[in-house]
Amino acid sequence: MFKIVQAQFIAPGIKRFIIEAPRISRKQRPGQFVIIRICENGERIPLTIEKSDPQNGTVNIVVQSIGKTTHLLNSLETGDSILDIVGPLGKPSEIENFGTVVAIGGGVGTAMAYPTASAMKRAGNRVISIIGGRTRDLVILEKEMREVSDSVFVTTDDGSYADKGLVTDKLRQLIESGARIDLVLAVGPIPMMRAVAEVTRKEKIRTIVSLNPIMIDGTGMCGGCRVLIDGKSEFACVDGPEFEAHRVDFDVLVQRNAMYREAEKRSMEVYRHELEAKKTATNAGQPVECALEVK
């Protein structure tokens, strides 16, 4: 059991958890992730580590409500517990002084880009960050990114905040302005990472993306998270999660991530239904059964 020291929404549907996990907090490096299982009948899902605090023995994770498990997780509050959290998993980011690094974070992906951007800055790089969201509310960690970047550009798809457009528009502008870029790091939705890869491919700029395939154990045992890199199967959990963007077969990633779409929908419907049933029952306001077990 891992205690939630603090749980707070930082944007609509996006929550930051500070969780007591002393072992993980001591070992976490930028680029790594954890796998969590909320309750006895829960699935295992990989989640981003924003940062950790070895003194207090805590790790921060940032979670966006998408499917059942993330909705259930985001219904947990300070003082609740998570049954399992394991990590830190995956290879840490390759941190060295590359020169100028552009760190791109899309939506909740910014939480994964942040620790790497921060480490890149400490390693002596000039860090230019581009963070984006669909709309104003979904731009996260702007303040934190400003603290670790030489300059920060913000884009929103709908123009409700900062520059209207996509992170790739901003990247293209940077390239066109003649700025020297030695490395691009992009973390976010697959279409965004793919678009970034297409922009930098033409310019031959080395680009790293952090992939998020479906995963179970996270230790290389199951092979479910295999991704096609230069036509060869690699495992995101042990060989990644970061890969050279220009070698990634994004079509296969999209196709494999859609494998359980029907089941995911059904799971969400059942969860909503249970939630409704709970609300109308006498114990209104109580979380679903699964969450009750973990208290």
Next chain:
Amino acid sequence: MPTTPTKSKNPLPNRDRMKILRQHMPERPAAERAHQFTEVNLGYSEELARQEALRCIECAKPTCTEGCPVGVNVKEFVQLVVDGDFLGAAAKIREDNVLPAITGRVCPQEDHCEGDCLLKKKGESLGIGYLERFVADYEQKHFDVKNIVKAPPTGKKVAIVGSGPSGLTAAGDLVQKGHQVHVFEALHEIGGVLVYGIPEFRLPKQIIREQVDYMRAMGVEFETDVVVGRTVTIDELMEEEGYDAVFIGTGAGLPQFMGIPGEHLNGVYSANEFLTRINLMHAYEFPRYDEPMVDFRGKDVAVIGGGNTALDAIRSALRLGARKAYVLYRRSEAEMPARIEEVKHAKEEGIEFHVLTAPIEFLSDGKGWLAAARCQKMELGEPDASGRRRPVPIVGSEYDVPLSVAVIAIGTSANPIVQSTTPGLQTNKKGYIEADATTQKTSRKGVFAGGDIVTGSATVILAMGAGRRAAKAIHEYLTTCQW
């Protein structure tokens, strides 16, 4: 604790013992069990067990014990069954085997104790596995913590990495010697391959839980959610957490794929993922459990491979409602590594065996999902390095097998996590850890290794044998401080 050798109370002369036929294992009818995950074998009754035990001719030099990787004293435990002293029999087995309810179910006895049984020359071997299972299950029902005897504390701490068969065996042996034993497990449940790999119908999870509870009662500590090499390193365990010795039993590693076109299609699984979803994550109980699985109902499914893992996978698919369930194996049935009983059970349940058959490509339905496997017929050529006859493709024999799901069960390669984070730990060309065959010592002082992470994919009992050898050597190291 060792019991004094019992004098046989078997009243029958050897001639009569050999007239008794091997007692059949009662099992659930094939038509019924093909659709459910409840255990196939039902276990001997006391009467059946005693009748079977009477068949033992009590050889002066028991070849069964010599054939057992952990050296169970078969003759003496069987004599105790004849006597009706079932708890005594259990204690006798436990001297050498801390997981009798598990080995009694999943051990390939025909390759070990029963394969070496003299009765086999005249007819059928003694049902040693069935008797072991009976004794272990009897003990479980009549278990009393007070009966656990162990040596006084030595003050030494041992870390066990991995809670599979080798780790559990080492832990059980070491705790009995009075050492403080702490087992680290990467997953959320204890048992390693016993939990994620072997299905409920062959080894119920309850059995593993009971055996683990027994070990807890013996004093073994367990910690889940720790990936040694990531969450904590071997060096940190020894330098910062004060462990005097470490045993690495991290097991079979990364699943191997075939490297043929179409392997990334949706519907193509590794056996490890397929079985993990079903066994560890209960995907067959979706949506009560959250982990999803492809809907198998009315679909055609094939497994590629001929080992126990392959049969576990395909029999699971059948239970999930597959219309047709095939085993595609590139050699002939004689070379199949699976246990004889599993092949028999699978056939009874309606699994179709296509031997001398190997897929060369997975074909897409045009939407990213598997539609068929293009297969090639094989013939057997000269023996290869494994001693088995090498399959040779027959040119022009290609044909397509329509499939919705294919499960690849052709083995694993070494998981690199512990090796790559432990400086000075020597590995072989394939990445497995180098360990001495008798002591399981690695190139690092105080660090031992055994099971699949040393040998590559093998069986539960061979891993247990390694755990036992390691425990003996660790005890020696801790008491003499000699490396």
